[in-house]
Amino acid sequence: MGKKVLITDDTAFMRMTLRNVLEKNGYEVVAEAEDGFQAVEKYQELKPDLVTMDITMPNMDGITAIKKIMAEDPQAKIVVVSAMGQKALVIEALNSGAKDFIVKPFQPDRIVEALQKVGG
Amino acid sequence: MEEYEDLFLAETQEYLQNITQCLLALEKDLDDEHLEAMFRAAHSLKGMAGTMGYELITDLTHEMETLLDKLRRGEIALETECVNLFLEAVDLIQLLVDNLHRQDDFRPQVSALSKKLLAWQRVAGGEKTPGTFSPQQEMEGAEKEPNGRERDIAWQKMLSAFEKETLKEALLKGEETYQVYIRLRQGSLLKSVRAYMVLKALEKEGEIVKAWPSLQALEEESFDREFFLLLVGMPRVGALKETLEGIVEIEKVEISPVKLDEDSPASVESVDGAGLEKESPGTLPGKGLSPPGHVVEKTVRVETAKLDSLVNLVGELVINRTRVLELGKMARDTALENALEQMEMITTELQNAVMTLRMVPVRQVFDRFPRMVRDLSLEKNKKVELIISGKETELDRTIVNQMGDPLVHLLRNAIDHGLEEEEERIKKGKEPLNTIYLRAQHEGSHVVITVEDDGRGIDPEAIKQKALVKKMISVREAEEMGPAEVLQLIFQSGLSTSREVTDISGRGVGMSVVKTEIEALNGTVEVESRPGWGSRFILRFPLTLAIIRTLMVQCGQEVYAIPVEAIQENLFVEPKEIRTIRQERVISLREEVLPFYFLQELFGSGSSPVQEYYPVVVVRAGNKKAGLAVDALLGQQEVVIKSLSRFVNELRGIAGATVLGDGRVTLILDIAGLLEDRRLNLGKKSVDH
Numbered sequence: 074m075g076k077k078v079l080i081t082d083d084t085a086f087m088r089m090t091l092r093n094v095l096e097k098n099g100y101e102v103v104a105e106a107e108d109g110f111q112a113v114e115k116y117q118e119l120k121p122d123l124v125t126m127d128i129t130m131p132n133m134d135g136i137t138a139i140k141k142i143m144a145e146d147p148q149a150k151i152v153v154v155s156a157m158g159q160k161a162l163v164i165e166a167l168n169s170g171a172k173d174f175i176v177k178p179f180q181p182d183r184i185v186e187a188l189q190k191v192g193g
Numbered sequence: 194m195e196e197y198e199d200l201f202l203a204e205t206q207e208y209l210q211n212i213t214q215c216l217l218a219l220e221k222d223l224d225d226e227h228l229e230a231m232f233r234a235a236h237s238l239k240g241m242a243g244t245m246g247y248e249l250i251t252d253l254t255h256e257m258e259t260l261l262d263k264l265r266r267g268e269i270a271l272e273t274e275c276v277n278l279f280l281e282a283v284d285l286i287q288l289l290v291d292n293l294h295r296q297d298d299f300r301p302q303v304s305a306l307s308k309k310l311l312a313w314q315r316v317a318g319g320e321k322t323p324g325t326f327s328p329q330q331e332m333e334g335a336e337k338e339p340n341g342r343e344r345d346i347a348w349q350k351m352l353s354a355f356e357k358e359t360l361k362e363a364l365l366k367g368e369e370t371y372q373v374y375i376r377l378r379q380g381s382l383l384k385s386v387r388a389y390m391v392l393k394a395l396e397k398e399g400e401i402v403k404a405w406p407s408l409q410a411l412e413e414e415s416f417d418r419e420f421f422l423l424l425v426g427m428p429r430v431g432a433l434k435e436t437l438e439g440i441v442e443i444e445k446v447e448i449s450p451v452k453l454d455e456d457s458p459a460s461v462e463s464v465d466g467a468g469l470e471k472e473s474p475g476t477l478p479g480k481g482l483s484p485p486g487h488v489v490e491k492t493v494r495v496e497t498a499k500l501d502s503l504v505n506l507v508g509e510l511v512i513n514r515t516r517v518l519e520l521g522k523m524a525r526d527t528a529l530e531n532a533l534e535q536m537e538m539i540t541t542e543l544q545n546a547v548m549t550l551r552m553v554p555v556r557q558v559f560d561r562f563p564r565m566v567r568d569l570s571l572e573k574n575k576k577v578e579l580i581i582s583g584k585e586t587e588l589d590r591t592i593v594n595q596m597g598d599p600l601v602h603l604l605r606n607a608i609d610h611g612l613e614e615e616e617e618r619i620k621k622g623k624e625p626l627n628t629i630y631l632r633a634q635h636e637g638s639h640v641v642i643t644v645e646d647d648g649r650g651i652d653p654e655a656i657k658q659k660a661l662v663k664k665m666i667s668v669r670e671a672e673e674m675g676p677a678e679v680l681q682l683i684f685q686s687g688l689s690t691s692r693e694v695t696d697i698s699g700r701g702v703g704m705s706v707v708k709t710e711i712e713a714l715n716g717t718v719e720v721e722s723r724p725g726w727g728s729r730f731i732l733r734f735p736l737t738l739a740i741i742r743t744l745m746v747q748c749g750q751e752v753y754a755i756p757v758e759a760i761q762e763n764l765f766v767e768p769k770e771i772r773t774i775r776q777e778r779v780i781s782l783r784e785e786v787l788p789f790y791f792l793q794e795l796f797g798s799g800s801s802p803v804q805e806y807y808p809v810v811v812v813r814a815g816n817k818k819a820g821l822a823v824d825a826l827l828g829q830q831e832v833v834i835k836s837l838s839r840f841v842n843e844l845r846g847i848a849g850a851t852v853l854g855d856g857r858v859t860l861i862l863d864i865a866g867l868l869e870d871r872r873l874n875l876g877k878k879s880v881d882h
Binding site: 084155160163178186187 | 197201233236239241243246251258259262382383386389390393439440441442
């Protein structure tokens with residue numbers, strides 16, 4: 074089985090898109106989180122190799138979630154999947170410990186490339 | 194991508210609804226939470242549309258988002274005009290979503306609206322916006338691109354005196370100077386953040402003395418996809434290169450040593466100067482994040498077909514349980530009976546739990562109305578406030594999905610016919626503002642929905658005159674009818690009291706359709722009115738459609754189930770009480786004359802044997818009533834409706850079937866259908882007498 078990935082996005086649509094792309098490329102999507110809370114919870118529970126993280130989400134945004142996950146596990150490999158025009162937030166996410174980012178809408182090979190670059 | 198389309202459509206609807214709600218709330222009261230929610234919704238929409246490749250939706254939502262961002266940061270104030278613009282955008286997106294495959298038809302509209310949104314964005318600060326969206330704009334300001342191998346920059350000529358000094362000092366310490374060349378992949382987005390990642394990586398290995406294009410240009414994304422940095426320090430070149438190549442969307446990395454001439458006139462006095470350019474993009478303030486503690490339902494999306502199948506299976510289980518219980522009783526085994534009792538309890542709980550899965554809050558429908566009422570009241574130029582309560586009341590999904598149309602009609606009617614002009618109201622001593630109340634509440638096993646307005650009410654005289662003109666009632670009937678009875682006439686087709694037919698309502702078919710639609714959902718509708726003071730429509734719906742309470746009646750060899758909702762009362766009728774008027778059998782019930790039928794005859798299974806008295810079920814649907822004679826009343830039972838095959842469904846008067854505990858199949862009567870049936874000639878409320 075490939076690397077274990079946790080997908081975080083508040084839209085079911087984006088989660089489905091990501092899941093399909095990743096699974097086609099040999100990743101194992103171990104869970105989907107709809108907000109930061111769930112992401113932190115699922116991360117603790119499942120210890121995935123990689124995490125994709127949306128930024129703007131209800132309840133707990135991606136940046137807070139990144140901080141919490143990084144505090145828990147400084148080795149966590151988190152890739153931000155952000156929408157256009159969120160420059161400052163993406164920078165904050167990177168400063169909080171995210172390894173890299175891609176921008177929605179993305180080409181399927183970009184997210185795969187990002188995950189490969191970050192997590193091998 | 195097509196496989197995602199359904200999901201995309203469903204979520205888009207939610208977001209559009211969301212935006213509309215927020216807008217209406219904002220129009221009343223500007224608060225950050227709604228702005229934030231709206232921004233998020235627009236933002237999510239953009240992301241989804243972008244991924245699906247719906248370019249026009251993406252463009253439009255992008256402009257909305259940008260404008261919203263400025264609004265939430267307080268750079269512009271939200272004005273009605275702006276709200277209208279957003280609403281217009283919501284409508285256009287809806288249009289685009291409805292015509293996903295013919296988007297191009299709407300290109301001119303989208304571009305016109307985008308321009309308007311853009312114009313509003315520019316209102317902020319009266320400045321040109323840093324439009325980072327179109328690649329063309331990004332090209333502007335980017336300096337000429339170096340070609341091929343001529344990448345070595347004439348750094349020497351670009352350095353300021355201070356920078357030269359810094360370099361010189363570094364070189365004295367034995368540090369070296371490198372040129373780092375970065376090329377991003379074509380079409381990269383958020384390039385400034387890519388550049389930021391590069392700068393961050395470089396800062397770990399040395400000091401960035403100079404950048405081309407400038408650091409400011411990098412931050413503002415006014416570059417194409419290449420940039421150069423001058424690094425001084427003792428970098429581990431290999432490791433640095435690896436790190437940079439490990440960043441997504443970086444296509445090319447070149448690190449080469451640079452030899453700079455050291456003939457610069459060093460001006461020592463500037464050493465205590467302010468320092469290097471401080472444009473590290475990392476110092477940007479974080480934008481407002483979504484406020485924590487925002488309540489969101491924790492839900493799982495399940496296909497409704499799966500849900501229906503689950504409900505159906507539990508229905509089967511319940512039916513079989515009844516059967517097993519009966520068998521258990523026959524076995525007279527205490528242990529078995531105890532076990533069965535336990536099973537009965539659990540299955541009952543299971544049944545209840547599953548039934549709640551079908552329940553959804555009426556909010557789904559109610560939330561559409563504030564927008565509609567707002568638009569209509571603007572159009573009609575009648576000021577109105579819509580007050581909604583009980584949005585969270587839950588009802589069977591099917592009912593909620595289908596009650597929208599009748600409610601729309603009632604609300605439109607209220608606005609069109611009910612509401613008064615301000616002057617008219619003031620003259621009557623009423624509040625100048627019209628009010629429409631839309632309420633939902635539980636009432637036993639029912640949900641009652643009321644649509645009430647405080648407008649001019651319904652004039653029974655006008656209805657009576659109209660009904661007379663249309664020959665719906667006779668003069669004599671008109672004289673005998675009380676006001677409440679007259680009101681019920683509005684549910685008959687062909688009656689419209691509006692003086693003019695508008696595009697909103699008044700085509701004379703409306704109310705009868707409303708009634709039919711409500712009754713198709715096992716619901717009822719009543720009207721009350723106080724002329725001059727308003728009218729009230731009361732809709733009653735059962736909580737669920739899957740299970741209904743029925744009265745079991747024996748009829749020859751057959752057992753039929755009559756929904757309790759449709760039953761007014763039971764009585765016993767002696768043969769001598771049955772009279773014949775115009776070849777129709779009737780019975781008298783207090784003041785009323787009711788058509789009378791033998792149920793057995795209606796279903797063509799021969800005539801009933803003559804008895805001393807007949808058990809009669811008085812059924813009603815709307816304002817039609819009839820007495821149905823049966824052989825015996827067997828008692829009430831809750832039954833799970835199983836729909837018949839499509840072919841059998843054509844049968845008028847049968848709503849479905851159910852399986853009894855003993856395995857027998859029983860037909861459930863559809864009283865409304867039965868009373869509508871022409872064969873029964875029940876069209877008229879009463880016969881002349």
